[in-house]
Amino acid sequence: MDIIVCMKQVPDTESRIKVNPEGTGIVTEGIKYVMNPYDEYAVEEALKIKEKFGGTVTIVCLGPDRATEAIRTALAMGTDEAVHLNDPAFEGSDSFTSAKILAGAMKDMKYDLILTGKQAVDFDCSQVFGCLAELLDLPYVSVVVGLEISSDGKTTTARRETEGGMEEVIETPLPAVIAAQKGLNEPRYASLPGIMKAKKKEIKKIDSAALGLNADEVGEKGSKLKTKNFRLPPERQAGKKIEGEPAETAAELAKLLREEAKLI
Amino acid sequence: MSNNVWIIAEQKEGKLKKVSFELLGIGKKLAEKTGGSLSALLLGQQIDKLTEKLDGYGASKIFVCDSEILANYSNEGYTKAIVDLVKAHNPAILLGGATASGRDLFPRVAARLETGLASDCVGLEINNEGLLVAERPLFAGKVLVDTLIPEARPQMACLRPNVLPVPERGSEKAEIEKVAVELQPQDLKATIKEMVKTAGEKIDLTEASVIVSGGRGMASKENFKILEELAAAFGEGAAVGASRSAVDSDFAPHDTQVGQTGKVVNPNLYIACGISGSIQHLAGMRTSKYIVAINKDPEAPIFQVADYGIVDDLFKIVPLFTEEVKKLKAQD
Numbered sequence: 001m002d003i004i005v006c007m008k009q010v011p012d013t014e015s016r017i018k019v020n021p022e023g024t025g026i027v028t029e030g031i032k033y034v035m036n037p038y039d040e041y042a043v044e045e046a047l048k049i050k051e052k053f054g055g056t057v058t059i060v061c062l063g064p065d066r067a068t069e070a071i072r073t074a075l076a077m078g079t080d081e082a083v084h085l086n087d088p089a090f091e092g093s094d095s096f097t098s099a100k101i102l103a104g105a106m107k108d109m110k111y112d113l114i115l116t117g118k119q120a121v122d123f124d125c126s127q128v129f130g131c132l133a134e135l136l137d138l139p140y141v142s143v144v145v146g147l148e149i150s151s152d153g154k155t156t157t158a159r160r161e162t163e164g165g166m167e168e169v170i171e172t173p174l175p176a177v178i179a180a181q182k183g184l185n186e187p188r189y190a191s192l193p194g195i196m197k198a199k200k201k202e203i204k205k206i207d208s209a210a211l212g213l214n215a216d217e218v219g220e221k222g223s224k225l226k227t228k229n230f231r232l233p234p235e236r237q238a239g240k241k242i243e244g245e246p247a248e249t250a251a252e253l254a255k256l257l258r259e260e261a262k263l264i
Numbered sequence: 265m266s267n268n269v270w271i272i273a274e275q276k277e278g279k280l281k282k283v284s285f286e287l288l289g290i291g292k293k294l295a296e297k298t299g300g301s302l303s304a305l306l307l308g309q310q311i312d313k314l315t316e317k318l319d320g321y322g323a324s325k326i327f328v329c330d331s332e333i334l335a336n337y338s339n340e341g342y343t344k345a346i347v348d349l350v351k352a353h354n355p356a357i358l359l360g361g362a363t364a365s366g367r368d369l370f371p372r373v374a375a376r377l378e379t380g381l382a383s384d385c386v387g388l389e390i391n392n393e394g395l396l397v398a399e400r401p402l403f404a405g406k407v408l409v410d411t412l413i414p415e416a417r418p419q420m421a422c423l424r425p426n427v428l429p430v431p432e433r434g435s436e437k438a439e440i441e442k443v444a445v446e447l448q449p450q451d452l453k454a455t456i457k458e459m460v461k462t463a464g465e466k467i468d469l470t471e472a473s474v475i476v477s478g479g480r481g482m483a484s485k486e487n488f489k490i491l492e493e494l495a496a497a498f499g500e501g502a503a504v505g506a507s508r509s510a511v512d513s514d515f516a517p518h519d520t521q522v523g524q525t526g527k528v529v530n531p532n533l534y535i536a537c538g539i540s541g542s543i544q545h546l547a548g549m550r551t552s553k554y555i556v557a558i559n560k561d562p563e564a565p566i567f568q569v570a571d572y573g574i575v576d577d578l579f580k581i582v583p584l585f586t587e588e589v590k591k592l593k594a595q596d
Contacts, residue, residue, distance in 0.1 A: 011403070013404075013523075013524040013525055013543070013544035013547075014542065014543050014544055015543070016406075016543060017403050017406040017407055019407060026403075026407060037525045038525070094380060095371065095381070095383075096374060096375055096378070096379075096380065096381075099375065121403070121404065121524050121525060122402065122403060123402050123403075124383065124384060124401065124402055124403070124404060125381075125383045126367055126371070126383055126384070127370075127371040127374070127381060127383060128371075129371065130339065130368070130369075130370075130371025130372045130375065131371050131372075131374065131375040133372065134343075134371070134372045134375035134376055135375060138453075139340065139453040139454040140339065140372075140454070141454060142367070142368045143364070143367075143368070145518075145519075157457070159460070160368075161364070161519055162364040162365070163363065163364045163468040163470075163471070164466055164467055164468045164471075165461060165462050165463035165466045165468075165519065166459055166460070166461060166462070167459070167460045167461075167462055168456050168458075168459055168460075169456070169457040169458045169459075169460060170454050170455065170456050170457065171454070171455050171457050172453055172454040172455075173453055176453075176454070181518075182511075182518045182521065182525060182526070183517075183518040183519070223380070224378070224379055224380030224413055224415070224416040225380030225381065225382060225411050225412075225413055226380075226411060226412045226413070226414060227409050227410075227411050228409065228410050228411070228412065229409060229410040230402075230407055230408075230409050231407070231408050231409070232406075232407060232408070233401075233405060233406075233407075233408050233550070233551075236550060236555075236568075236569040238567060238568045238569065238570065238573070239570055239571035239572055239573070240571065240572050240573070241567070241573045241574075241575065242572060242573065242574050243575075246576055246577075246580040246581055246584055247584055249574045249576060249581060250574075250581050250584035250585040250587075250588050251584075251588050253556065253572055253574060253581075253585055253588070254585060254588035254589055254591075254592055255588075256572055257533070257554070257556075257572070258592055261533070261553075261554045261571070263474070263532055263533045263554060264498075264589055264592045264593065
C-alpha cells in the first residue's frame with residue numbers, strides 16, 4: 001500500500017506569538033517550529049499501515065526552507081520518501097490554493113491512501129483535507145480517531161469524532177483522504193538509527209514551475225481568501241483573589257458568581 | 265450576482281442547532297447592509313415541521329432539501345445539494361456553523377465552488393465596499409485577523425457557535441421552496457455505517473455554557489468525579505473538560521481536551537481546577553466570559569486571566585463549592 005502523508009511545519013504550541021508592526025503577519029524570529037501535532041498522528045498511522053501491508057510512505061510538505069527540519073523528523077520516524085513543495089511564490093497561499101499545489105504534486109504520484117492532520121495549529125483553517133479530496137475527486141473522512149484497512153486493501157473504515165461523545169463509523173473505498181484527530185494513535189519517537197538514516201535521504205524539491213503553475217496562480221496573489229489586520233486579542237485582566245478558610249472561600253465564590261456574574 | 269445572504273440551518277436528528285438561529289441573526293444584519301434578502305437552507309429527511317421554527321428571524325425564504333439520502337449528514341451528499349442550489353441562485357454570501365458537520369462539509373463546498381472560506385469566525389460584518397469581513401482567530405486565539413474574499417463568490421464563512429446572540433423572534437413567515445434533490449445512493453462513495461456513543465449523553469464542550477476543567481493537579485482519573493459532581497450541580501449545559509497534561513496522563517478522554525491541540529471553548533463560565541495555565545491551554549479558553557481558577561500554586565499563570573481565583577487545595581474547595589452551588593440552585 002502506497003501512502004502519502006501531507007505534513008506542515010508550524011510554531012510549537014507553547015510559543016508566544018507576536019504580530020509584526022504592520023499587522024501583515026506574525027514575527028517569526030525566535031519561534032521554535034515543529035511538525036504540526038495532528039500530522040504526527042497521520043505519520044504514525046501511515047507507518048502502522050505500512051508495517052501491516054507493506055508499501056511506501058511518502059511525505060508531501062508545503063513550506064519554506066525551514067520546513068526541511070520537520071521533513072527530516074518524519075523521515076526519522078520511518079517514512080520512506082519526501083517531497084518538499086518549496087517556492088517563495090507559494091507563501092501566503094490560502095487553504096484552497098495550498099490544496100491546489102498539493103494536488104498538483106500528487107498528480108504524478110502513486111497512492112492508495114492520503115493521510116493528514118485534521119488541521120494545522122497555526123492558521124487553524126481545517127480545510128486542506130477537504131479541498132484536496134475535492135480536487136482529486138476522492139472521498140474523505142475528517143477528525144478520525146480510529147482507522148481500519150480491509151484485508152484486501154480496498155476499503156477503509158474510519159471512526160470520526162463528532163459532537164457530544166458521538167462517533168460516526170464511515171466506510172470508504174480507497175483511495176481516500178483521512179484527516180487525523182488526537183486519539184488515533186500514539187506517535188512514535190524517532191530512533192537514533194532512524195535519525196542517522198534520515199540525514200542521508202534525498203528530499204525531492206518541487207517549485208511552481210515544475211507543477212506548471214504560474215506565480216500569480218499560487219501564494220497570496222492566487223488565493224481567494226485574503227488575510228489582513230493581524231492583531232493580538234485584548235489582554236484579560238487578573239481579577240479578584242478570594243482569601244480565607246476553604247468553607248469561606250467556596251461560599252464567597254458561589255456568592256460572587258451569583259451576584260456579580262449572575263451565573264448561578 | 266445578487267446581494268443575497270444565505271445561511272445553512274443545521275439540524276441533527278430532527279432538532280435545529282442553536283447556531284442556526286445565531287446565523288439567522290447575523291445574516292439578517294448583513295443582508296440589511298448588502299441590500300439583499302436573507303434565505304435559509306435546510307437539508308435532511310422529513311424536516312418539514314422544522315421550517316416554521318425558522319420563521320420570524322428575518323429569512324424571507326427557506327429552501328428545503330428533503331431526501332432519504334440526506335437523512336444522515338455526508339460531505340458528498342450535502343455538498344452536491346448545496347452547490348446545485350448555490351449555482352442556480354448565486355447568493356453573494358453563504359454562511360454555516362463551525363460545528364462537527366460544518367467543519368467537515370464547507371471545505372468541499374468551497375473547493376467545488378472555487379471560492380474562499382473563512383473558518384471558525386467570531387465576527388462578521390460588511391465593509392464600505394460591500395464585502396464580507398470575517399474576524400477569525402489564528403493559533404487558537406493567540407492572534408486575530410480579518411479575512412476578505414474580494415472576487416470569488418459566494419463569500420463563504422462558518423461561524424463559531426455560541427459567539428453571537430440568538431435574536432429576538434418576530435412574527436413574519438418565510439416562503440417555503442421545496443427543492444428536488446438529484447442524488448442517488450451511488451453518488452456517495454463514503455457511507456455511514458453506524459453512530460456510536462462513546463460516553464454517556466453529554467453536551468459538547470464547544471456548546472457548553474459552563475465548563476469545569478481539571479489539570480495535572482487532579483492527580484488521577486478517579487478524582488475527576490468531583491468535577492463531574494460540580495458540573496452536575498450547575499445542571500444542563502455544564503460539561504467537564506481537561507488540560508493536555510491531564511489527557512496525556514490518561515486522567516480524562518482526549519475529546520475533553522481544551523487548548524490549542526484540543527477544543528477552543530467559550531462558555532459563560534470556565535472553572536479551572538488544578539490547571540497551571542500553559543500558553544496552549546490559555547489559547548483554548550481565554551474567551552470564556554468568566555474564568556475561575558482553583559490552584560495550590562499562587563504563581564500559576566492561570567491566575568493572570570482568572571476573574572476569581574482561590575489559592576488552595578482543590579480537593580478541599582471543589583466539594584464545598586459544589587454544595588454552595590446546590591444550595592443557591594435550590595433557592596430558585
